Amino acid sequence: MEPDPVAAGASSSPPPSPAPATSPPWQTRDDDEPGAVDCADPGGDLNPAPPPSLQQGTVENAAVGSEVEQEEPKKEAMAGVGETLRSFMEFGDQGEDSIILSPRLKDISTPDRPAALGFLGEKYNNLMERYKKYKKQVVKCSEECEPRYNGLKKKYTDECAERRRLYNELIELRGNIRVFCRCRPLSSDEVNRGCLSVVEIDPSQESELQFVPSEKERKPFKFDHVFGPEDDQEAVFSETVHVVRSVMDGFNVCIFAYGQTGTGKTFTMEGVPENRGVNYRALEELFRTSEKRSASVAYTFSVSILEVYNEKIRDLLDESNDQSKRLDIKQNADGTQEVHGLVEAPVYNIDDVWEKLKFGAQNRSVGSTNSNELSSRSHSLVRVTVRSEHLVTYQRSRSHMWLVDLAGSERIAKTGVEGDRLKESQFINKSLSALGDVISALASKNSHIPYRNSKLTHLLQSSLGGDCKTLMFVQISPSSMDSGETLSSLNFASRVRTVEHGPARKQVDPAESLKFKQMTEKLRHEEKENAQLNQSLQLMQLKYASRENVFRTLNEKVKDAEQACRNYQQRIRELESELGNEKRVSRDSARSSRPPLVPTRQKQPHGRNAPPSGPSRWRLKAPTIHNKENIPVMMNKSNPGDDPNKAVGRARRVSLTPVIRQIPIQPKRRSSIAILPSVREHLSVLNEKRAASRLSQVNMPRRSVATFGLNLGPGTPLAGHGGPVDATPDGAKFRRFDLGSSSSKFTSPPPNVTPQRKMGMAPAGGPPNAAKLCFSIQKRVTPAHVRAKPGMGIFDPALRENMVVGRTGNALRVLNGKRRQSVV
Numbered sequence: 156m157e158p159d160p161v162a163a164g165a166s167s168s169p170p171p172s173p174a175p176a177t178s179p180p181w182q183t184r185d186d187d188e189p190g191a192v193d194c195a196d197p198g199g200d201l202n203p204a205p206p207p208s209l210q211q212g213t214v215e216n217a218a219v220g221s222e223v224e225q226e227e228p229k230k231e232a233m234a235g236v237g238e239t240l241r242s243f244m245e246f247g248d249q250g251e252d253s254i255i256l257s258p259r260l261k262d263i264s265t266p267d268r269p270a271a272l273g274f275l276g277e278k279y280n281n282l283m284e285r286y287k288k289y290k291k292q293v294v295k296c297s298e299e300c301e302p303r304y305n306g307l308k309k310k311y312t313d314e315c316a317e318r319r320r321l322y323n324e325l326i327e328l329r330g331n332i333r334v335f336c337r338c339r340p341l342s343s344d345e346v347n348r349g350c351l352s353v354v355e356i357d358p359s360q361e362s363e364l365q366f367v368p369s370e371k372e373r374k375p376f377k378f379d380h381v382f383g384p385e386d387d388q389e390a391v392f393s394e395t396v397h398v399v400r401s402v403m404d405g406f407n408v409c410i411f412a413y414g415q416t417g418t419g420k421t422f423t424m425e426g427v428p429e430n431r432g433v434n435y436r437a438l439e440e441l442f443r444t445s446e447k448r449s450a451s452v453a454y455t456f457s458v459s460i461l462e463v464y465n466e467k468i469r470d471l472l473d474e475s476n477d478q479s480k481r482l483d484i485k486q487n488a489d490g491t492q493e494v495h496g497l498v499e500a501p502v503y504n505i506d507d508v509w510e511k512l513k514f515g516a517q518n519r520s521v522g523s524t525n526s527n528e529l530s531s532r533s534h535s536l537v538r539v540t541v542r543s544e545h546l547v548t549y550q551r552s553r554s555h556m557w558l559v560d561l562a563g564s565e566r567i568a569k570t571g572v573e574g575d576r577l578k579e580s581q582f583i584n585k586s587l588s589a590l591g592d593v594i595s596a597l598a599s600k601n602s603h604i605p606y607r608n609s610k611l612t613h614l615l616q617s618s619l620g621g622d623c624k625t626l627m628f629v630q631i632s633p634s635s636m637d638s639g640e641t642l643s644s645l646n647f648a649s650r651v652r653t654v655e656h657g658p659a660r661k662q663v664d665p666a667e668s669l670k671f672k673q674m675t676e677k678l679r680h681e682e683k684e685n686a687q688l689n690q691s692l693q694l695m696q697l698k699y700a701s702r703e704n705v706f707r708t709l710n711e712k713v714k715d716a717e718q719a720c721r722n723y724q725q726r727i728r729e730l731e732s733e734l735g736n737e738k739r740v741s742r743d744s745a746r747s748s749r750p751p752l753v754p755t756r757q758k759q760p761h762g763r764n765a766p767p768s769g770p771s772r773w774r775l776k777a778p779t780i781h782n783k784e785n786i787p788v789m790m791n792k793s794n795p796g797d798d799p800n801k802a803v804g805r806a807r808r809v810s811l812t813p814v815i816r817q818i819p820i821q822p823k824r825r826s827s828i829a830i831l832p833s834v835r836e837h838l839s840v841l842n843e844k845r846a847a848s849r850l851s852q853v854n855m856p857r858r859s860v861a862t863f864g865l866n867l868g869p870g871t872p873l874a875g876h877g878g879p880v881d882a883t884p885d886g887a888k889f890r891r892f893d894l895g896s897s898s899s900k901f902t903s904p905p906p907n908v909t910p911q912r913k914m915g916m917a918p919a920g921g922p923p924n925a926a927k928l929c930f931s932i933q934k935r936v937t938p939a940h941v942r943a944k945p946g947m948g949i950f951d952p953a954l955r956e957n958m959v960v961g962r963t964g965n966a967l968r969v970l971n972g973k974r975r976q977s978v979v
């Protein structure tokens with residue numbers, strides 16, 4: 156008989172303790188301990204620690220067991236071993252990888268138990284080997300895969316976040332109304348009534364739900380976020396907070412809850428004291444953000460609470476609670492809607508807010524219907540006004556946040572109301588259907604949006620279709636009893652989601668915007684003035700530049716004139732001295748030829764400066780010459796370059812030359828210099844007339860103009876250089892100025908006339924006035940299209956021949972035509 160290894164094990168072990176009933180015999184106690192497997196020891200039920208012989212898996216165990224087989228106390232344990240084997244046999248049926256193939260052990264009788272145990276041990280060891288091998292592979296594999304898994308997981312998370320961000324951006328750009336769907340849990344009442352859930356929400360699909368009214372029907376709906384029955388208020392607000400924060404950045408925000416009665420609209424918006432909703436949390440967030448930004452922006456908050464009940468607006472913060480007080484919606488200048496006379500209570504902390512919310516809730520019209528014990532019978536609206544001023548830029552903004560808890564949509568027939576309650580329901584349904592119409596019109600981009608069909612839509616006009624960030628909670632019931640309403644709410648919400656009202660824009664304080672408008676106007680006006688001033692400044696600068704040029708030219712002319720004056724004076728002195736010499740010579744010769752009969756009375760010289768040389772004893776009495784100021788001036792010959800004025804009082808010798816007077820210029824007709832043999836007479840007649848008309852307007856002598864520096868033709872009246880021109884220096888000066896001014900006044904300058912030319916300065920190619928005169932005549936004689944460039948025309952021989960001389964008739968016509976134009 157083979158030794159019983161179990162008996163051996165039992166002898167060396169402490170008394171067996173029962174294994175936990177729940178753990179299967181093969182369950183691993185410690186992964187790293189191969190021997191610590193319950194199934195290694197079929198008698199594990201009896202011995203927690205398997206016998207060492209069994210762990211080695213040899214048949215020696217059987218021999219050891221046989222030695223103690225006859226011991227009385229261990230017989231009881233044998234019975235236990237039998238139980239264990241039976242259990243193994245049963246487990247053997249459970250699968251391919253079962254430890255024992257049951258058919259082989261089924262018929263093992265008690266005496267063969269040790270052999271069976273040996274077999275089991277062997278099997279166990281084989282399995283352990285395989286386990287170790289696989290474990291190593293698994294560890295290796297997991298080591299290899301883990302980084303990849305982590306990387307992929309991170310990538311997936313990042314992608315999800317990016318997708319969400321992009322989606323939100325898209326929504327912002329398109330100005331879509333965000334729609335969150337919230338499904339409440341089945342109420343105990345509904346469970347008792349045996350209602351089933353018709354809504355399926357997959358937690359991994361956070362924006363999708365399936366509406367399953369029956370086994371055959373299944374309709375998916377997509378929203379911006381779907382909250383299931385297990386999602387709490389915090390989870391809901393964590394998705395809402397981004398929209399709430401926008402109001403702090405100057406955007407208008409509107410959050411409203413829509414749904415059938417009793418689906419949790421009030422629960423979502425207001426919540427309960429121990430589990431507060433969006434209203435309270437949003438205001439808490441506003442104060443928190445204001446605290447954070449206090450270093451750069453100063454915020455002030457105020458709250459208004461109103462309700463729309465039976466198409467009437469009631470102020471819920473009005474302490475008088477005057478039911479007769481009517482509040483109307485008026486449109487502001489900036490196009491926004493405003494309820495005039497609405498109480499706007501300032502709030503400084505969240506406790507103030509809570510007080511106001513409670514006060515408003517007390518005033519709210521609440522009725523009771525069969526659908527819901529505390530069903531709200533009016534639309535409740537909380538308006539939070541946020542005013543901000545940037546402490547650095549002083550930029551101000553004013554934005555509103557509307558928190559709206561709509562009255563429940565319901566089927567009147569279902570609720571079974573009558574009388575006042577029926578009327579309320581009708582009003583509620585009317586306003587909700589007006590809301591539906593507005594949404595439909597917005598979704599289909601109609602030109603007319605019927606906002607004014609109800610007070611509710613009129614109030615929410617800028618929130619639904621304006622530059623506002625809008626978030627809608629569609630509240631649904633999962634109950635199969637409400638599947639009709641749930642489906643219509645889901646359909647309505649899907650339509651709302653398609654509405655695009657353009658990107659939201661930041662709001663500025665109306666007072667501020669008025670100020671900005673005025674400033675813009677002022678700025679525009681000043682800009683206009685500036686432009687005008689700039690223009691006149693440029694003109695002045697041009698004038699100044701031309702004046703400077705004139706001044707410079709005049710200066711040069713003055714210098715020239717002074718030089719000429721000096722030259723004349725020098726010349727005068729020379730002539731005087733020559734004259735003196737000649738006189739002396741003639742006197743001397745007369746004296747020598749005619750001896751004096753009586754002694755000559757000699758006159759003593761008066762001056763200190765007697766003539767330095769000369770043979771004569773006669774002294775000339777110096778005639779007094781007056782300078783411009785009538786101061787007697789003596790010319791000092793010893794210093795001819797000196798200023799004559801400086802010689803006052805010193806010089807005794809004066810010039811004998813008579814005072815030079817200006818030769819009067821006879822005002823005469825202006826003479827033409829054009830060399831037009833065949834048309835000379837016509838030209839002279841024309842010029843005579845023209846000169847006469849001009850000279851009648853100007854008193855200045857003008858005749859010298861035409862002759863100065865010109866190579867006149869022989870037939871012209873002013874031909875030659877020796878005309879009646881003033882020969883004095885002053886006259887020369889005068890001529891020069893006259894030349895410049897007259898030419899600029901009475902002749903049109905050529906198109907490219909320069910200031911220098913205008914001032915009478917000589918152009919590079921010839922005398923200054925030649926070009927002007929040429930132009931003057933050319934302009935009158937030559938057609939405009941022929942006058943390609945100044946200087947061409949009648950002074951161009953070929954052209955002259957062609958245009959004037961060769962075609963006298965044409966020239967005359969042109970001349971007459973031009974003359975008419977000129978006269979006009």
Ligand SMILES: Nc1ncnc2c1ncn2[C@@H]1O[C@H](COP(=O)(O)OP(=O)(O)OP(=O)(O)O)[C@@H](O)[C@H]1O
Nearest residue numbers: 339416417418419420421422527529530531562563
């Ligand atoms: N998500 C939720 N989790 C737990 N309970 C909820 C949830 N939503 C709603 N409830 C419960 O359902 C009941 C009805 O909710 P609530 O009064 O907010 O509905 P309602 O839509 O505002 O109704 P009404 O249109 O009549 O105002 C309340 O007792 C509320 O506590």
